Each structure stands twice: as structure tokens, then as C-alpha cells.
Amino acid sequence: MIFGEFVINTLSLGSLYALVALGLVFVYGILKLVNFAYGEYVMVAGYSMYILGAFTPVPWWVTMIVAVAMAALTSYLTELVAFRRVRQKSDNAALVTSFAVMVLLQNAVLLFVSPRARAVKLPSAFSESITILGVVTPLRNVLTIATTLVLLLGLTLLMKYTVLGIAMRAAADKFTTTRLMGVQANLVISFAFIISGFLAGVVSIFWVGRSASVDPLIGFTPLLIAFIATVIGGMNSLVGAVAGGYVYGLLFNILSITLPASMISYRDAFMFMIVILFLLLRPEGMIKGNYTEERVG
Amino acid sequence: MSLLQSPLSRMAKHSTAWILAAVLVVGAFVLNMAASGVIVDIYTYFCINLMLVLGLQIFMGNSGILNWTYVGFVGIGAYASSILSTSPAVKEMAVANMYPSLVELQTPIIPALIIGGLVAAAVAAAIAWPLMRLSNAVGVITLFATLIVIHVLMTQWDNVTNGPRTFFGVEYYTTIFIAAGAAAVTLVAAYYFRESSLGLRVRASRDDRFAAMACGVSVVGVRYYTFILSSFVAGLGGGIWAHYITSFSPKSFYMAEAFVLITMLVIGGAGSISGATIGAVIVTVMRESLRQIEGFLNNSGVIDFQVYGLTELTVAILMIIILIWRPEGIVGGQELRLPFVGSKHRSAESADEASS
Numbered sequence: 001m002i003f004g005e006f007v008i009n010t011l012s013l014g015s016l017y018a019l020v021a022l023g024l025v026f027v028y029g030i031l032k033l034v035n036f037a038y039g040e041y042v043m044v045a046g047y048s049m050y051i052l053g054a055f056t057p058v059p060w061w062v063t064m065i066v067a068v069a070m071a072a073l074t075s076y077l078t079e080l081v082a083f084r085r086v087r088q089k090s091d092n093a094a095l096v097t098s099f100a101v102m103v104l105l106q107n108a109v110l111l112f113v114s115p116r117a118r119a120v121k122l123p124s125a126f127s128e129s130i131t132i133l134g135v136v137t138p139l140r141n142v143l144t145i146a147t148t149l150v151l152l153l154g155l156t157l158l159m160k161y162t163v164l165g166i167a168m169r170a171a172a173d174k175f176t177t178t179r180l181m182g183v184q185a186n187l188v189i190s191f192a193f194i195i196s197g198f199l200a201g202v203v204s205i206f207w208v209g210r211s212a213s214v215d216p217l218i219g220f221t222p223l224l225i226a227f228i229a230t231v232i233g234g235m236n237s238l239v240g241a242v243a244g245g246y247v248y249g250l251l252f253n254i255l256s257i258t259l260p261a262s263m264i265s266y267r268d269a270f271m272f273m274i275v276i277l278f279l280l281l282r283p284e285g286m287i288k289g290n291y292t293e294e295r296v297g
Numbered sequence: 298m299s300l301l302q303s304p305l306s307r308m309a310k311h312s313t314a315w316i317l318a319a320v321l322v323v324g325a326f327v328l329n330m331a332a333s334g335v336i337v338d339i340y341t342y343f344c345i346n347l348m349l350v351l352g353l354q355i356f357m358g359n360s361g362i363l364n365w366t367y368v369g370f371v372g373i374g375a376y377a378s379s380i381l382s383t384s385p386a387v388k389e390m391a392v393a394n395m396y397p398s399l400v401e402l403q404t405p406i407i408p409a410l411i412i413g414g415l416v417a418a419a420v421a422a423a424i425a426w427p428l429m430r431l432s433n434a435v436g437v438i439t440l441f442a443t444l445i446v447i448h449v450l451m452t453q454w455d456n457v458t459n460g461p462r463t464f465f466g467v468e469y470y471t472t473i474f475i476a477a478g479a480a481a482v483t484l485v486a487a488y489y490f491r492e493s494s495l496g497l498r499v500r501a502s503r504d505d506r507f508a509a510m511a512c513g514v515s516v517v518g519v520r521y522y523t524f525i526l527s528s529f530v531a532g533l534g535g536g537i538w539a540h541y542i543t544s545f546s547p548k549s550f551y552m553a554e555a556f557v558l559i560t561m562l563v564i565g566g567a568g569s570i571s572g573a574t575i576g577a578v579i580v581t582v583m584r585e586s587l588r589q590i591e592g593f594l595n596n597s598g599v600i601d602f603q604v605y606g607l608t609e610l611t612v613a614i615l616m617i618i619i620l621i622w623r624p625e626g627i628v629g630g631q632e633l634r635l636p637f638v639g640s641k642h643r644s645a646e647s648a649d650e651a652s653s
Contacts, residue, residue, distance in 0.1 A: 107606030
């Protein structure tokens with residue numbers, strides 16, 4: 001049943017990575033801004049869970065809702081305070097701003113909470129195992145897959161059938177034209193940030209669920225994963241981001257199994273070399289969006 | 298007119314760089330005589346950082362591409378020169394399982410520094426051509442990924458770098474004069490590079506890629522050579538840094554350092570030498586004073602917990618404020634020109650800057 005285990009692991013990892021990537025692409029699609037602060041929204045949600053779990057008697061489902069809301073709120077606030085003022089002036093300035101926001105949030109936690117990792121209380125469902133088709137697997141893997149499917153379905157409906165979703169898709173294609181049609185730029189961008197933060201919050205629940213602890217640097221790995229997955233899948237397409245997430249999960253598991261033990265510490269280097277090669281051969285990713293101006297020569 | 302121009306009046310026209318370089322060197326002499334050891338240390342470190350920022354400016358400022366990989370090349374230069382300059386006996390002790398052929402290698406310090414720069418440049422030359430074809434977000438992510446690859450190699454290849462552990466035992470060589478001299482030379486070199494034919498073509502490709510291509514500029518080509526030059530300065534600066542710090546680990550060449558260098562450059566204004574210099578001054582003064590405050594808070598017992606990250610937090614806030622206020626940096630991509638020298642020579646260059 002090793003194959004069954006492999007499939008479930010890959011699907012669960014891929015689902016998580018698909019959500020991570022999707023959150024980054026929501027903002028990138030519209031603003032063409034690679035948001036380095038994205039990983040810190042995951043961290044904010046993680047710390048919200050730690051604080052609510054450790055200092056208040058609220059039930060776990062309230063904790064999770066508040067955590068996701070905090071991530072979305074942080075995302076919105078960073079847009080309001082920092083990105084909104086910089087983004088029209090210069091692309092590089094916006095990029096550096098996002099990096100500065102990342103450093104700011106990270107060090108705020110270092111300063112006001114602690115540099116050390118904190119244990120997060122989780123409902124018992126996160127540590128139970130179940131048997132599916134003869135494969136024993138942690139319940140949280142199944143939960144990850146199910147949550148991702150529900151979210152993807154919901155987001156698809158949102159993007160296809162609501163005015164807001166259509167406006168966001170239009171803005172990702174031709175922002176200026178969309179504004180000429182009477183869509184408010186700030187509104188669309190704010191919503192993109194809120195959805196991005198919301199997804200980061202959901203990711204955080206499962207991410208923290210794997211280790212049951214949170215530390216100031218927790219956001220870095222999701223950020224890198226989002227980079228790799230979006231690059232593989234296509235920076236300008238939401239579907240591409242999801243596909244990239246699953247491909248990355250598959251790639252990661254294959255490398256983990258096939259690399260000899262002495263090379264396993266180089267796994268990240270291999271991953272990034274694959275990314276670089278991929279970018280050089282096909283800079284638009286697996287699924288090509290409508291906005292392609294990446295390669296000069 | 299050009300026939301009559303003596304070298305002196307040429308220098309007057311490009312006075313900014315020469316004046317800044319002179320101030321750096323004079324500052325080193327004055328501080329070395331008058332100031333306390335701490336100030337001398339801070340000034341030395343400032344000069345090394347300034348050299349690194351200027352190297353970063355050569356590529357990032359002129360081509361407009363955010364260069365994350367830079368600090369990786371600083372690391373390559375630091376390791377290469379330290380391995381060359383450290384004596385075999387020390388290396389045997391410091392790096393447990395280094396390749397025997399590397400242990401035996403030893404050169405005097407100055408050739409070691411230069412070779413460090415050349416190694417960084419060679420690595421850059423080997424990998425940069427395809428990277429230079431990418432622009433925008435994809436380019437940024439690729440350079441970011443390259444930094445991570447370099448970092449993973451530095452932490453894992455313990456036959457060369459001692460892995461994630463500290464590489465110690467490097468000889469102390471970088472005095473305040475060497476640091477100031479290196480920074481001054483880099484400053485003048487970066488200035489003249491910016492004004493050179495290649496520098497002008499890279500800047501053209503930054504301002505309007507398609508117009509530059511239409512004028513016959515090979516965008517990938519000019520970026521490529523600029524990247525190699527920038528990496529050479531990075532390697533050289535890394536060597537000088539290593540011979541000042543004398544022990545370091547791969548952590549020194551990662552995100553935190555990259556952020557410091559990029560902050561310095563962006564706060565001042567990436568487009569010009571004056572901007573890079575002013576940014577380096579402001580960030581150094583801020584960081585050092587905040588670090589004093591942080592140290593004071595931690596040691597004095599005024600508050601009952603340890604303060605971490607105050608310096609970085611404040612620098613990040615300052616950075617966001619400056620970017621909101623002046624997205625092109627404080628100087629805004631132009632060279633400062635003193636009002637009383639060289640103002641009569643309104644060359645095509647300064648007209649170009651005035652109109653941009």
C-alpha cells in the first residue's frame with residue numbers, strides 16, 4: 001500500500017501548496033507585485049491561534065475563524081498603509097516595500113512575543129489517524145484535501161459568477177481598461193489582498209497543524225513554496241497557480257523518495273535549480289496567462 | 298573645446314565622485330587620529346558596506362533589476378579569499394574535512410582578495426547569461442532562487458566552507474585605511490562606469506528597453522557584462538569584509554544581509570553614486586545608534602525582558618516611509634552636483650539628467 005500512501009500524501013501536500021500559491025497569485029495577477037510579505041500573513045494567523053489558545057477559553061473553531069480573519073485583516077492593512085501609496089510610483093519600490101513589510105512583521109513578533117517557538121493548542125482531530133482504502137493516514141491530510149476542494153470550488157464560483165470576481169479577472173488582464181469600465185481600482189485591489197490574506201490564514205491552520213508550534217520565521221517556507229509553485233504553474237493564471245502547487249507537491253515527494261540520503265540536504269537546491277531551468281525554458285509557466293512580457297531575448 | 302580640456306577640468310566636471318572619495322579617505326585619517334576605537338571600527342565597517350553597496354549599485358542601479366543574488370557573490374568572494382589566505386595549519390584545525398588540495402593552497406592576502414573577486418566574477422559569468430534574459434517579477438524570483446541555491450551550497454558543501462558552522466581563523470588585514478581606500482576606489486570606479494559607454498547603454502535599457510533595443514543596444518549583453526563587473530566588486534568586497542570580521546558562516550550571506558544592502562541603496566536612491574553613498578551613511582548611523590539603544594535596554598535592566606529586532610523593525614519602518622515619500626530614493630537617481638564646481642560644463646550628460 002506504499003503507492004496509496006504516496007498518492008494521499010502527494011494530494012494533501014499538493015492541496016496545501018496549491019492554496020499557498022493561489023494566495024500569492026491573487027495579488028500578483030492584478031498588481032504584478034511579488035508580495036514578499038505574504039508568508040507573514042501565515043505567521044500572523046499562527047500567532048493568533050497561539051494567543052487565543054493559550055490565553056483565552058474560546059473553543060477551537062472560534063480560534064480558527066479569528067486566525068483566518070486576522071490574516072485577512074493584516075493583508076488588507078498592509079495594502080492600505082504601505083502598498084497603496086507606493087504601487088503607482090515604481091515597481092521596484094513596491095517590491096522593496098513588500099520586503100520591508102516582511103522584515104517589519106517578523107521583527108515585530110521577535111520584539112513583542114519571543115524569538116522562540118510557541119506551542120499551539122489544536123483540536124484532537126489534527127493528531128488522529130484514519131484508514132482510507134486500506135491506507136492509514138493522518139486525518140489532517142484528508143481535511144487538507146477536503147478544505148482545498150471546497151475553497152477552490154467557492155473561489156471558482158466567486159470568480160466566474162459574481163461582479164467582483166469578474167472585475168478581478170478583468171483587472172488581471174487589462175487593469176486600465178477595467179478602470180475605464182467604471183471599476184474602482186482600490187476596491188478590486190483591496191479585495192485581492194483580503195482574499196490573499198484569507199488563503200494565507202487557511203494555509204496557516206494546516207501548516208501549524210503539522211508541527212503544532214509557531215515561530216517568527218514560519219512564514220518563510222510557505223513564501224518560497226508559493227514562489228516555486230507559481231513560477232512552475234504560471235504567474236498570470238489562477239488555474240496555473242493551483243496546478244503548480246500540485247506539481248510542486250509531487251516533485252517534492254518524488255525528490256524526497258529518490259534522492260540518496262547523502263543528497264537529501266541539497267533538496268532545496270535541486271528544487272530551485274528546477275525552477276530556474278523551468279523559467280529559462282518556459283518563463284510563462286505551464287499555463288500561460290494573458291500578460292507576458294517576462295523575457296527580453 | 299574638448300581639445301583644451303585638461304585632465305583637471307575633466308575631474309572638475311566629475312567632481313562629485315572625487316570629492317566623495319577624498320572625504321572618505323580624509324575621514325579615515327582624521328578618525329584614526331582623533332576618535333575612539335569604537336568609532337574607528339564603525340567607520341571601517343561603514344566603508345566596507347559602502348563598497349558593497351556601490352558594487353550592488355553598479356548592476357541594480359544601472360539596470361533597474363533588483364539583484365538578490367549579489368550577497369551570494371559577496372559570500373563566494375569571502376570564502377574564496379579566506380581559503381586562499383589562511384595558512385594550511387589553521388585550515389586543518391578550522392575546517393575539519395576540507396579537500397586536501399584546498400588545504401595546501403596558500404597565497405599572500407592581496408592576490409587572495411583579487412582571486413576572490415575573480416572567482417565571484419567567474420561564477421557570475423558562468424550562470425548569468427540566461428538569467429539576464431528575464432525581466433520583471435520572473436527575473437526577481439529567479440535571482441532570489443539563485444541566492445537560495447548559493448546559500449544551500451554554502452551550508453551543505455562542508456569540504457569547502459565548513460558547512461553551516463563558523464569558518465574561523467582568517468587573518469585580520471582590513472584596517473580603516475584599507476577599507477576607506479577600497480571604498481574610495483570603488484566609488485570613483487562605479488561613478489566612471491555609470492558615465493561610460495557600457496554604463497550609458499545599461500541605463501538606456503533600464504529606462505526604455507524597447508527604445509534601447511531599437512538603438513542597437515543588446516539588452517541581454519550589456520546586462521551580462523554589468524552583472525559580471527558587479528559580482529567582481531562583490532567578491533572583492535566580500536574578501537575585504539572577511540579579513541575584517543575574521544570568522545563568519547553562510548548565515549552572513551543571506552536575506553538579512555541582502556536586506557541591509559538593498560535598504561542602503563534604495564533609501565539613498567539606486568540610480569546614482571551619491572544616492573548609494575547617502576543611503577549607506579543614513580542606514581549605518583541609524584543601525585549603530587539603534588543597536589546602542591538595544592544594548593542599553595538589554596543590559597541596564599530598565600525592562601525585564603530582552604529586546605530583539607528593534608533595529609530591524611525601525612529600519613523597516615523608515616524604509617517604508619521613505620519609499621512612500623520618495624520612491625526613487627532621497628537623491629532620486631541623480632548625482633549631487635556642487636553649485637560652485639563644474640557648473641559651466643552643461644554637458645549632454647547633465648542635460649539628460651535634468652530632463653529625466
